[in-house]
Amino acid sequence: MQFDAENTYRVFSWLWSSGQVSEADIDTMEILDIDVVINLALPTSSNALQGEAEMVTMRGLVYLQIPVEWESPQLEAFEQFVGALDLFKGKRLWVHCAKNMRVSAFLYLYRRLVLLESEERAQFPMNEIWTPNPIWQNFIDQVRARYRANPV
Numbered sequence: 312m313q314f315d316a317e318n319t320y321r322v323f324s325w326l327w328s329s330g331q332v333s334e335a336d337i338d339t340m341e342i343l344d345i346d347v348v349i350n351l352a353l354p355t356s357s358n359a360l361q362g363e364a365e366m367v368t369m370r371g372l373v374y375l376q377i378p379v380e381w382e383s384p385q386l387e388a389f390e391q392f393v394g395a396l397d398l399f400k401g402k403r404l405w406v407h408c409a410k411n412m413r414v415s416a417f418l419y420l421y422r423r424l425v426l427l428e429s430e431e432r433a434q435f436p437m438n439e440i441w442t443p444n445p446i447w448q449n450f451i452d453q454v455r456a457r458y459r460a461n462p463v
Contacts, residue, residue: 312339314329314332314336314339315332315333315335315336316329316330316331316332316333316336316407316411317329317330317331317410317411318330318410318411318415318436318439318440319411320411320435320436320439322418322435322436325401325402325403325404326403326404326405326406326418327343327345327404327405327406328405328406328407328411328414328415328418328436329405329406329407329411329414330358330407330408330409330410330411331352331356331358331359331360331407331408331409331410332348332360332363332405332407333360334360334366337363337366337367337370337372338370340367340370340372340405341370341372343403343405344403345372345403345404345405346372346373346399346402346403346404347372347373347374347375347395347399347402347403347404347405348367348372348373348374348375348404348405348406348407349375349376349377349392349395349404349405349406349407350363350374350375350376350377350406350407350408351376351377351378351379351388351392351406351407351408351413351414351417352378352379352407352408352409352413353378353379353380353381354376354378356408356409357409358409359409364376373399373402375395377391377392377395379408379413379417381409381413382446383446384413384416384446384447384450386453386454386457389417389420389454392417392421393421393425396421396425406418410440411436411440412440412441412443412447415436415437415439415440415441416437416443416447416450416451418436418437419433419434419437419451420451420454420455420458423455424454424455424458
């Protein structure tokens, strides 16, 4: 299956992740029986799809945006992300941002800290996409420290 979105991965049978989606990708989501689209990019991102929320909801899918500042990711955004995945448990999700860098870092943390997967398994698809820069590595370390002190 072809996608316009870069760095598209099927992480689980119920979860896809990618960079910015196109209208054609949204059409494909219907074919894949996706129920929920979660966008971690800002609405002002340079490659944001204008009218994305409307395109998604007009097709009967749920749309949720948790804007994560690239230069300043916050623990609260990760906690909202974990809450959203919990809220939509049993649904088929597509999670995206601008390039699948934010999402892959959040998925790494979710897989490692919430699902308690091994380091090796949890790194997919992050290790396929990028090596976190110092800002994001610091964020990952802060979230890991917080969850070690107060597990989910």
